[in-house]
Amino acid sequence: MNSTLREGVAQVGENRAATIERWLAREREARVLLAQPGRIAPEEIGRSSGLEFLKRIARGELPSAPIFQALDFVPVECDAGRMVFQGTPKSEYYNPIGSVHGGYIATLLDSALACAIQTMLAQGFGYTTLELKLSYLRPLTDRTGPVRAEGWVIDLSGQVGTAEGRLIDVDGTLYAHATATCLITALPEPSVSGRGAPIG
Numbered sequence: 101m102n103s104t105l106r107e108g109v110a111q112v113g114e115n116r117a118a119t120i121e122r123w124l125a126r127e128r129e130a131r132v133l134l135a136q137p138g139r140i141a142p143e144e145i146g147r148s149s150g151l152e153f154l155k156r157i158a159r160g161e162l163p164s165a166p167i168f169q170a171l172d173f174v175p176v177e178c179d180a181g182r183m184v185f186q187g188t189p190k191s192e193y194y195n196p197i198g199s200v201h202g203g204y205i206a207t208l209l210d211s212a213l214a215c216a217i218q219t220m221l222a223q224g225f226g227y228t229t230l231e232l233k234l235s236y237l238r239p240l241t242d243r244t245g246p247v248r249a250e251g252w253v254i255d256l257s258g259q260v261g262t263a264e265g266r267l268i269d270v271d272g273t274l275y276a277h278a279t280a281t282c283l284i285t286a287l288p289e290p291s292v293s294g295r296g297a298p299i300g
Contacts, residue, residue: 119270123176123246127186130158130174138163146287150221154178171207173249175215181253183215189240189247199239205276206234209265212251213280217261220253227261227282234278244269251280259284 140162145153156162158175168174173187185208195201210232217227240247251265261284267276 116270120245123186123248123270126176127174127246130176130186133158133160134164134168134174135160136163137166137169142288145226146224149223150218150225150227151178151180154183154215154219167207167211171204173208173211176248178215178219180219181216183212183219183251185212185215185249186246189242189244191242194242199241200244202234202236205236205240205267206232206278208247208249209234209251209267209276209278210280212249213263213265213278214251214282216251216253216263216265217256217280217282217284220256220261221284224287225284226287227284229280230260230283231281232278233280234276236276238273238275240275244275246270247275254279256284 134157144162147153148156153162154175155178157164158178171187171193172190173185175183176186177184187204187208189200189204193200193204210229213232214227214229221227247267247269249265249267251263253261253263255262261282262279263282264279265277266274268274
């Protein structure tokens with residue numbers, strides 16, 4: 101290997117390390133703000149727009165979703181029409197054939213796409229996922245490092261919202277891509293029982 105090629109390889113390695121550290125730093129910032137997992141009272145869900153509701157979770161003003169703890173991922177970006185979750189695949193998530201279970205990938209992408217749609221909802225409206233389509237392109241392992249599920253809205257009209265997204269690593273390698281369709285509905289009036297409602 102000549103010196104120019106060695107320098108180029110070294111530069112790529114330094115850039116990758118810097119990107120990993122930047123991603124992990126953002127994840128640490130997000131984790132510090134998140135509240136403990138729990139259930140959110142129904143009246144809280146409809147109290148603000150979908151975007152503000154998700155930002156309140158990110159700021160720790162409302163309980164975080166229990167699934168964040170179960171699969172160890174967190175929201176790292178939340179804007180109108182776009183949502184990003186980040187996590188690091190672990191061997192604990194392996195399937196019997198020695199790679200990360202497809203359910204982990206599906207959960208991250210389902211969360212990103214559905215929440216992207218939620219960011220566009222007005223106060224008093226909610227959603228439920230009607231369809232999720234995934235294409236798995238390459239396996240995740242416990243050596244992949246941090247990954248991000250990015251979701252963005254491609255159409256929102258009437259009672260239907262559609263989003264698409266991708267799962268990438270710090271190099272921009274694409275591991276899976278997906279589309280989701282959600283049904284938009286008016287939220288029910290808060291129950292007088294005071295029981296919480298699950299989120300996610």
